[in-house]
Amino acid sequence: MFEVENSQAAQAPAWIVCDRCVALIYGKRFTRALQVCPDCGFHARLTAQQRLEHLLDPGSMVPLAHVECVSDPLGFVDTRPYTDRLLDARAATGLREAVLCARGTIEDQPVVIAAMDFRFLGGSLGCGVGALITEAARTSLRLRIPLLLVTASGGARMQEGVLSLMQMAKTTHALVELDEAGILVLSLITDPTYGGVAASFATLADVIIAEPGARLGFAGPRVIEHTTGEKLPEGFQTAEFLLAHGLVDDVVSRAALRTTLGQLLSLQPSPERVQVTPAAAATGTGPILCRPEELPETDAWTAVGLARHPDRPTTLDYAAHLLDGFHELRGDRIAQDCPAVVGGPGRLNGRPVMLIGHQKGGNELAERQRRKFGMPSPGGYRKAARLMRLAAKLGLPVVTLIDTPGANPGPDAERTGQAVAIAENLRLMARLPVPIVAVVTGEGGSGGALALAVADRVFISANGVYSVISPEGCAAILWKDSEAAPTAATALRVGAGELLRLGIVDGVVPEPPGGAHADHPQAAALLGEAVAAALDELDPWEPERLLRERSSRFHRFGLEHDPSAGRGVL
Incomplete structure (x- = not known):
């Protein structure tokens, strides 16, 4: 999506042009639709802050403490020093890293949420992201409440070299601890989710939900086509393609996410929330026939x-x-x-x-x-x-x-x-x-x-x-x-x-x-x-x-x- 200036009043909402269908959408309508094109259903990218505000119940968000990591472990320079790129990303996004973590509730169900932001160096997985995802998992473990991972990433952060690669193993260990403790982990795949994030915590969740059109894969389509020389099928790596091939549990529109996630989060065991009606009390009689003579004679065929x-x-x-x-x-x-x-x-x-x-x-x-x-x-x-x-x-x-x-x-x-x-x-x-x-x-x-x-x-x-x-x-x-x-x-x-x-x-x-x-x-x-x-x-x-x-x-x-x-x- 990109904004079109309103010539009548600088302070008025912008008009939006849809990246997919090129429809012109009034800004307020676009905002009410949670940045989903009302004409073609295209889901525009949200920032990490917007994700938290959309998913969490109003007034429930409590940010998690930031975890400090080494900022430039390799002293990396390509056309520019890596430190300069970090400073620019922080200034442009207002974030310290490519993920924002908080705890709160969704539909009154407690949750720890880690939302990635693609604007920050393509949502790349580096030491900082790995540390924050791990901290979110440990908070989930400590509080014994589910973890929700909202992913958006181009892959591992090259400027941090093999230390970036190690974050895949680090975050995996954190999720394994949640498995062993019986803590529910949900993943919400947003567009795009590739590389080291896709090959670690994004796809290790108990339930994987994807937004419509979201792309998920280890290698991107251009890399695949360049490497193999093959023409990829229409819709390859999209949420709908992945659903048909058994790789995600469901594709859920943005408007339905809170309800869906709330239902799934309620699965986390919490005895005080479970009210069970005994079957016998409901009928007053036994619901099972246990003696053959109670059954009418029926020909086998x-x-x-x-x-x-x-x-x-x-x-x-x-x-x-x-x-x-x-x-x-x-x-x-x-x-x-x-x-x-x-x-x-x-x-x-x-x-x-x-x-x-x-x-x-x-x-x-x-x-x-x-x-x-x-x-x-x-x-x-x-x-x-x-x-x-x-x-x-x-x-x-x-x-x-x-x-x-x-x-x-x-x-x-x-x-x-x-x-x-x-x-x-x-x-x-x-x-x-x-x-x-x-x-x-x-x-x-x-x-x-x-x-x-x-x-x-x-x-x-x-x-x-x-x-x-x-x-x-x-x-x-x-x-x-x-x-x-x-x-x-x-x-x-x-x-x-x-x-x-x-x-x-x-x-x-x-x-x-x-x-x-x-x-x-x-x-x-x-x-x-x-x-x-x-x-x-x-x-x-x-x-x-x-x-x-x-x-x-x-x-x-x-x-x-x-x-x-x-x-x-x-």
């Missing part, structure tokens, strides 16, 4: 049809009905955002939880195709694993909703490690030190389902099915006749009642008359009561007990004793 009904509620449907403040987080942070798995934090009856589940896509064919019919790629399982690790760090219970024909069987999934991704999830869930409640809400297909079902309590919806293979697949292999699928379904004992008798599930979640597809709100209410009741039981358990009893639960399968022995009864 009929159950398969009901489990596959295209109108059954999806994970996102359940999230919308059950969770307050649910925010979907995306990407495996490697290369993919698999649409067949969705997840994110929210509050169930006031209790923060991490919800993760398969997403078939509802009853529209195009959406079901986009979601791969709920058949995850390795990136989907790696996304789930990332969210489970975040839940473990913050002490959040994990709730998984399972509805998949199975893992994606395509060649791309095999090339990117499908078997390994599933195995890693099994190992992770076996030792996750927080309560895990899994519900098979529709189809539970093979290892693709089990990868989200190694839990302390495993339930199934009344019309759900769970099997080692689809009835059609079993019929084709063993009967040599796909028409024998109904016979195979019966032999496999895929229905809820049979699974309860075998001890595979701990209970059955009732469904509304006609099935979950007939009444989404009621289906969600019944499922929510069941999950909440399980969490009421599991929450008081210490991690050692959780891990011991989870191991015992799965260890007994296949041994010759009462399959229901040791099953939790709610």
Whole structure:
């Protein structure tokens, strides 16, 4: 953006020309829009001070003390002495370094915030920036409140040589301490964020949010094209490109940032802020069916049809009905955002939880195709694993909703490690030190389902099915006749009642008359009561007990004793 002089009155607001669409914007309107073009949505750069004023609640900002560092460790001179460049940057910005740190609140949630300013030597990472980011992290650790990093940088500061490089390791160590202490770290990527900042603290956060159009990468596009000779694709390294490739959790407009960040900051454990409504008190009756005789007799093949009904509620449907403040987080942070798995934090009856589940896509064919019919790629399982690790760090219970024909069987999934991704999830869930409640809400297909079902309590919806293979697949292999699928379904004992008798599930979640597809709100209410009741039981358990009893639960399968022995009864 650049200003156009107002010839009528020198003191009147300037007119602004948008860098992207070249629209002429009245200055006051531009300010009201938080320096976002109202015509094309282009997000202009903000100063560090503007960032703090925009994000923090009015009157809550308390600046952190400045940390003094060596100012010119190399005595560096290019066309000008480095000391002169520092003096000019300080005079032009009013800042002592390229980052401004403070503590305060966002939507009444406490936070320590470090906001970078691109005007100061391109927001470059030098000793001063490294020291201030580290001090912000240590303040966050000392106060046990989340850290928010607002990044804007061209990379490491060349004039400080290898000492600048060392700031990547220094800031990383500071964030590792927050990981070990269970302190939430958020990153807000603004344009641009490159080099040493991108390859250290900017991308080590638990949740990475980006402004629309913000660019993030290790090397800039010109460097890449010059080095490789390749023409880069349209939108390469932009926030939207990164979201599609699983590298950021969300792209959020500037106007929505405070609300989004406030919801995420509320995940930091703080017992005095959590008001949990016990499930049993809400209904007066037990929400789980634990005896097979309580269930109506249902033909196995009929159950398969009901489990596959295209109108059954999806994970996102359940999230919308059950969770307050649910925010979907995306990407495996490697290369993919698999649409067949969705997840994110929210509050169930006031209790923060991490919800993760398969997403078939509802009853529209195009959406079901986009979601791969709920058949995850390795990136989907790696996304789930990332969210489970975040839940473990913050002490959040994990709730998984399972509805998949199975893992994606395509060649791309095999090339990117499908078997390994599933195995890693099994190992992770076996030792996750927080309560895990899994519900098979529709189809539970093979290892693709089990990868989200190694839990302390495993339930199934009344019309759900769970099997080692689809009835059609079993019929084709063993009967040599796909028409024998109904016979195979019966032999496999895929229905809820049979699974309860075998001890595979701990209970059955009732469904509304006609099935979950007939009444989404009621289906969600019944499922929510069941999950909440399980969490009421599991929450008081210490991690050692959780891990011991989870191991015992799965260890007994296949041994010759009462399959229901040791099953939790709610």
